[in-house]
Amino acid sequence: MVDVICFLCKEENLADPFKALEASISQILLEAPPLSVRHLEPNSSLLQALDYILDGTQNLVIPIESYATRNSRKKFLGKPAPFSSTLHNGREYCWITQEDVVRFILNSIGVFSPIPTFTIESLNMIDHDIMTVHYDEPASSALALISRSLVEQTSVAVIDENNRLIGEISPSTLAFCDETVAAAITTLSAGDLLAYIDCCGPSEELVQLVRTRLEGKNLEAMLDLLEEYSLSSSSSSSASSSCSSDDESAPIKYGGSGRYSPARRSEAIVCYPWSSLVAVMIQALAHRVSCVWVAEADHTLVGIVTFEGMLKVFRSIAGGIK
Template identity: 65%
Template sequence: MAVSLLGHEVSDLCLGKPALRSLPVSATVADALAALKRSGDAYLSVWSCDHTSKINKSHLEDCRCIGKICMVDVVCFLCREDNLSCSSAALQSPLSLLLPKVPGLVRHLKPNSRLLEAIDLMLEGAQNIVIPIQSRTNPRKKLVPKPSFNSTLHNGVEFCWLTQEDVVRFLLNSIGIFSPLPGLTIESLNIIDTENIPSVYYHDPASSALTAISQSLINQTSVAVLDPQNKLVGEISPFTLACCDETVAAAIATLSAGDLMAYIDCGGPPEDLVRLVKARLEERKLGAFLDLMEEDFSYSSSSSSDEEFGFGGSGGSGKYSARMARRSEAIVCYPWSSLMAVMIQALAHRVSYVWVIEEDWSLAGIVTFAAILKVFRQHLRTQA
């Protein structure tokens, strides 16, 4: 029964999914920032083809998604010391500088591929799998690509992507056929990662967590914030950072990890922390970033405009976007929590990981969707 479930086509999991907004790899960081702020999407896909070019249209035949970017990529890039002092020049840098140098994070599959193929790709490291959207009206009709950076069309085809969350949610909907697996504890299943735990101490500079933030973004986890006794007091979540605007880079550069948690918490940064950030920017003579915090900043590059991106609405550069943010309290479970309980917990909070703590709140490890998928894959092998 379980094996037949995994025979589903990946297109079954893509019903109702929106088409990917895209950027060409030839775009700039400024282009990406403008697109993220106008679209309201947490992520934008990056493609090897450029739909704004009027030459080499044959390149559309080789359109492939080669990565994805979000506000956290932009923020981490602006936090580099040389970019802090000259943010305007940094924004004109090539978008390709934001893409992680990790192969295989984004992969392509045909819509009739089996779900088992998608799971295997995810276990190899894929975070997003790009699937063509099958037209329900006239599948033979070719659509003409629009000449805009945010075009959803690539050689007349729209795409969506499948995530680990989509697959885990699909498995949970049929969890009964995997009995007794769902009732086993995460400790007995040996899926608690005790080694690869990005963390920072509460009073450490937030900038010391930059590498961990970038790594947790790639791994779809978060950065644990610990007290001196190694107890979990919160987290710096890429998901929460992605709901901020680019000025949060100034907070990362000037605040402690604990203060950064308060700064990015839903509801907006407290005024006292905003004043503290501005004062420290002045002390470090980072006037460019101070200007960003005190006035609206236009990120339109000489090669693009809002009309080229095709975004409607008023947009704006508030501290938080229209996307749903959540608080910095960490989502936790215990070693004796069941697999199903952890799955439900993660899906309910829209995260792809859950921190594992002991009764005294000391950090014991982390459970990820990747580890959960591995358990289901192993279970299927025993049933085959």
């Protein structure tokens, strides 16, 4: 979805988004950075998986037992399997991500003692090569950074004039938006975009601001796309509310989209240089993020800690364990 959004934000596609949406998928694939997927056998070791991940692999695909067998096991256990899977040519495959590996290691954290109690600063885990955009800068100026963050499984930090962290533009948040967010990226500042993609949805004033600026840029086709989705979303929301208005557990929906999302916000998750490795692991897993921003006590941004950085530490330790 992030690739589609970035494709629509190209200048030539903004003028005619409906035509762009009819483009061949191959056009997006040629422009999108590659996302690495590698197949592993079930008897592969965790060390092998770590080596592939640290070599740039984002998803490990592993064949598991037959679909019928696994369904029987699920029914017997009475609960869903703790991983994502897909069925292909009669065989089921499990998808393992960096988050899955980090979660597994956390469950066996005692094996690595006392390293997990060390600070991220002492372990040299803080990556200072971070992507930032100023709060008042056009959101469109961050498009290249958004594409890069998708590949590196990080986010783009939105900062103020004092380099203090305001929020983040995360691919995982954008993935719950629809095509119309391209209109917001084209017309809003980075700071306003944070409010637009927040899980509570944009305010009517913010949506109207997008409309006004689209008119000012003579992007009538993009305005038509925005209006079309707004009408579709309104009718969908009315039908949904009539069925579940009393359900307090109903998922939150973006104001400009028909997609449902979990409570994922544009707020940035922050730790400190003196935070321990295990504390940052728990923080990242609890918030379902692949990276945690590192700030000083005055909120000045200094770097980032990623799942990849965590796995590098454990891989170096595991190399010496027999």
